[in-house]
Amino acid sequence: MKNEQVHAIIGPQTSSQAKFVIELGGKAEVPIVSFSATSPTLSATRSNYFVRTAQNDSSQVKAIASIVQAYGWREIVPIYEDTEYGNGLVPFLLDAFQEIDTRVPYGSRIPLDFNHTQIMRELNKLKAMQKSIFLVHMSALLGSRLFLLAKEAGMMSEGYAWIVTDGLSALLDPVGYELMDSMQGVLGVRPHIPASKKLESFKSRWRKNFTTSKPQIKMNELNLFGLWAYDTVWAIAMAVEKAGIVHSGYVKPNTSESTDDIASLGKSEMGPRLLRSILSTRFQGLSGDFHLGWWRNGFTPDVFRSVVQALPFPLPYEFIPFVNKNKQSAGTYNELLYQIKLKRFDAVVGDVTIIANHSLYVDFTLPYSESGIRMLVLTKRDERDNMWIFLKPLSLELWLTTGIAFIFTGLVVWVLEHRENKEFRGKPVQQLGTTLWFSFSTLFFAHREKVVNNWTRFVLIIWIFVVLIISQSYTASLASMLTVKPLQPAFVDVKEIKRNRYFVGHQKNSFVKDFLVKELNFHASLLKEYETPEEYHHALSIGIRKGGVAAIFDEIPYVKLFLAKYGSKFQMVGPTYKTDGFGFAFPLQSPLVPYVSRAILKVTQDKDKMEEIERRNFGRETTCLDQASMVTSGGLSLPSFGGLFIITGVASMSALLIYVTKFLYIHWPASNTMDQDKPFYMRIIELAKHFDKEDPSAHHLKIAGSSVHPIPSVEIVGASPNIDDAHGHSSTSIEGSGDIIVDQDHDNHTPGSGVANPEPPHTP
Template sequence: MAYYQKHLSFVAFLLLIVNLHGEHSMAKEVVPVGVVLDLNSTVGGVAKRCMSMALSDFYAVNDDYNTRLALLTMDSGNEVIAVASAALDLMKNEEVHAIIGPQTSAQAKFVIELGRKAQVPIISFSVTSPSLSPAQNPFFIRTSQDDSAEVKAIAAIVKAYGWREIVLICEDTDYGNGLIPYLMDAFEEFGTRVPYKSVIPPSSNNNKIAKEIKNLNETNARIFLVHMTASLGSKLFVLANNAGMMREGYAWIITTGLSALVDRLDPKVKESMQGVLGLRPYIPRSKQLEDFKRRWKRNLTSSKPNVKITGLNLFGLRAYDTAWALAMAVEKAGIMHSGFLKKNASKSNVDLAALGISETGQTLLDTILTTEFQGLSGKFHLIKGQLEPSAFEILNLIGKTQRIIGYWTEQTGLSQELDDIDEVAYSISKVGLKQPIWPGDTTNEPAKLRIGVPVTKGFDEFLKVEWDPRTDKPIISGFSHDVFLAVLEALPFPLPYEFIPFMNKDRQSAGTYDELIYQIKLQKYDAVVGDTTIVADRSLYVDFTLPYSESGVSMVVLVKDEEKNNFWIFLKPLSLDLWLTTGAAFVFTGLVIWVLEHRVNSEFRGPLDQQLGMIFWFSFSTLVFAHRERMVNNWSRFVMIIWFFVVLILTQSYTASLASMLTIQRLQPTFFDVKEIKRNGYFVGYQNHSFVKGLLIKQLNFNESQLKPYSTPEEYHEALFIGINNGGVAAIFDEIPYIKLFLAKYSSKYTMVGPTYKTDGFGFDCSCVSSGLPTRIFFSPTHFEGNP
């Protein structure tokens, strides 16, 4: 067959037995076992040699055993059909009791089905896809951990560094696709988004991979998880490095499939993987392992002195343990002179219908599942048909070397040392790991949130940018800055960030607030923190948080006081109409009393001029109860009761109003509404670089020539105080938070008048694209009510 080669024929079995055990060994039961591997691959070549050494070591220790495994190795290549044909040939024609292999998940699917039909255990040390489960395939044994075992370790790293967005890059095979659902579920538990999944076929050439890398770069993603085999992963990292995606600000994580073979990668590939983090199962150190490594190196050097030494890898060690476990199980199961129940009558090597059923398959399967020992790769203990999960080590690729920065176990989480069981130190935090070297040869954490901040002259109560004289780095302070830090403290995850002032080379503002916010769309900033107002036009290209300040635009004007120094101020408590009505009431009341008392009371009689004087005098004298005339008519007395009540109300109201005018300064705005200002063509001011300029022109219909920009509260004060006749302005238009700050400083001279033009208040602006960190932080406005 073109796809495979028989390395040991029946004659070779006998020669091997004679060489190993001499004449005495001829009495041993030879148990044929099939091996299906791609011998030209990194995994297959090493695994074949490791299994051969395993059997030599095993029978050297257990010379008294009655059974001897004979490995029938088929070089199947990497084609699925060739693998299936090789496995079928081994079962049908060689009647093997078990098959070790194949290497990949795609190849294993059909072979596992053949094993179920023939009841021949299929034992794989390299098939790790969770889609192939021993629980669903009774004659499938996995002597390794499936890929889902490392999902929690990956999630712990992602959570520890606070990455809220991560891009998955997988190969388009059963191996690559099988892990995606597990990763998605794990990230969803603590809120990490996967905005993009890149699935690359293993047959892709460099052009196709480069095109996909370009697409990844355009997403502005910074955090990547790569789940690929070594052959495809090598191409990916070289091309990613060429595309500038292995520099500072990026983070890459690789899974076991690539991490376990990183030693075998080409030096150029290793150089491209500078700063990558990787996970692989932890292999405990042991005397047995060290001795095997020495013999491995010595055997290769002596047999092929001119050939570069092939390094051991995780799969080779597990192949060694697999062969050891199978030899132990065959002896324990007592397999002697067994074969297939239904013999094959067909002469075809690939006749599936003629496949028999192994007599010892179920017994051998049960025995392997209960086999336990301490192997080269760690404890060999199968749970539900696959290797018991163990600890993972986290490695950091630095140039051509590897540095272990920590470990992860189910019980303790992340840690710097595996034997430390302090749960506090092992909490899911980056403190649990040693400092890694990130891409770009830096210790600065990747994917920091780039936060733009405005550089302004005035109103630095909201945001102030200063410069440290020693480090020459910006120092940010102010209300908006404090709100941002308060929210960070409330977040359940860390959020690395850096403030970047929006300035020119002279450290002055580089433009308007609109231009500052537009930098998010240009991907120069991931967010903007400052006194930026939520405006509909800006929402077209950025996301805003909920507002954290009072909203609206109003105007502030100068006030005048004309009451306190007025000579006629005593007339101000009552209006003219009330004064006239009160005077008429005095005269009318006096006239009524005179009419009622004139006939019966002599005090109300006399000359005409005297009677007229009494009519006017009597009512006024009652204000201070100074009247001397005695009333005898009951109706007069009734009228006086009503009059006294009216007088009491008038005097009390007048006294209170006059006292208020004399003690409290009566301030009146110089202008009451916008229409008066526009009608007279007066100048108005606004805050420089603010969106208010556009509101004045588009919504209030001011001519741009009437507008004057100002930056500080002091400039506001000067422009309003000198007035419209001396080059000043009639009013200043600004947002209510700024106006309140201005009035807090100059409250006695100015006031806020006119309608409030509605806005949505201050909010933080965020990018809509992925950067590996959270791009939306929401605030409740009720948390920050009141004056800043």
């Protein structure tokens, strides 16, 4: 990816390797196509860019369970390798054996690095436990060692039974004589490869070319994984041609240039287009019909088979796909149903919705599926485990606006209090700290700094009211995020989607398109068609801003098929738009219609039967299908509090303007008369100096000054009014204990002297 900037990767070979490479492919948006990584756990990663062209190991579980049930074995011991490949199948095996009442008393897990002695010790342990029925799920390398040692331990004799999964059986043809001899009597399962002229021709050419190029090497037969590998290469080659891939590189992110940084890989420019092309590729390969997309299959045939079994008479049938020579859909549903009128088909048992205009040329049976159209949207992820969740209750704009409001309010308070309040005086750093502390402390407790200006009190009354509302709203929103599971859909209202003219999706060739245009009044230009669940997933995941869709409308069975694979990320929301459901179509006045309809009633009313069919096709997880009622509120945004910020801003600015106007009215003329020749900026500096001085007219400052600096009492005895001192000064004193002596000679008064100290009176 880093050095070659590849568009796709074929591989890796093992499931353990694939788990890591899948993650890289998802980050770089490079399709990872594996023909041999078969562990079911890889599907749980739900990476858009992981494509498996091999059979999932879980597909063989029912066949294995049927064998065990047929032989009547009531107990079985799985022996599996301790890897991603080996461990991934175990949960599926346990479920399958539980359904047929077969016990699994013990599971033998063998690591790849076990030597012969350790494997033999495990086999002897099983022998001592008197276990005799075993299921082996291992790769060929470890499995071959196991069976050689099992024969040595005497466990391949009569009284023991062994079953192997396709991981072993598909690779043991042919093998060495010694291994084949040790595995006599072992029963295995493997996927079916249909015979074809194309396959036989390839085998012939393979033998000829291999013998010519490497005559010294003994040729092995082609195994299943080899055929899958060949078809995989062809599929990617066809997908590249169809997608029109040109030379292009990766879009580099704005990250570190470090060679060890995975994020520096960037994203493939052609990856998303190539992925869609691969998923829609279909052809007849060596291993059979190569088709990765899954849609319109499974549920409908299963129901039809069950209905045929419920008929009172045998009904032979053959499934014929409605496809063209390229194995693509041959037309719309209307065109499919019209084939009955043309007598090209005897019936249509696909996923056909019962619609009135279709009944003009076919007869429908009773519906066999849940009816209705639902809206499918992306679900926002659970944020409760996010270490930064405390920031989520407020939007970024609201955080920034609140912070600016705190600083602005603190500055307004400082301006209003600076000249009159000693709490807001001192060194610049101390004043800045006091200002910020005063503003932010209003969030939590009553501040110790007292305010003396009435305009300050006016500003604070409104500001504290705003802070109260914001803090209470933040607390409530955060509590909701932490205590309620947030299954919040991206969209819940169809009106919102239409109002904003967002794109919506639907299934190609479906009547849902007409429903969206005629019933929900969507403009046709805003509709996008998709064919596979993977395309649905991609369109919803990338969102409306990157060419995706806001929602997808489809019939409930299809939505269930989609949610069975991607249920954790998406939801069905909104109302159910009623339809008549899926039905089977027959020619007009066909005598089969009433019989098939009665059989449908038997099948659909058999809850156990329908639950089995739905579980087989839609999976076990059903809790994510409709949880729109658990929507929680999102984070608080700025518009919700815009009015409060406007009020507090107007109040603060009004108080500030009134105060500044008053100050300028008093001091600006004085600054002009100080020096008419001074430039304007010097006058501004003079005003700033005036502002920085304490206001001597402030009532509280006068009180504070007299209490802090008292004038000492002076007692003068024998003084009389208008006594001239030795210097000819005339003074007046108050006999007794006087507080102040006023010197009437203002010109010669010593500045800063607090009291008069007259000389002693002359002796008569």
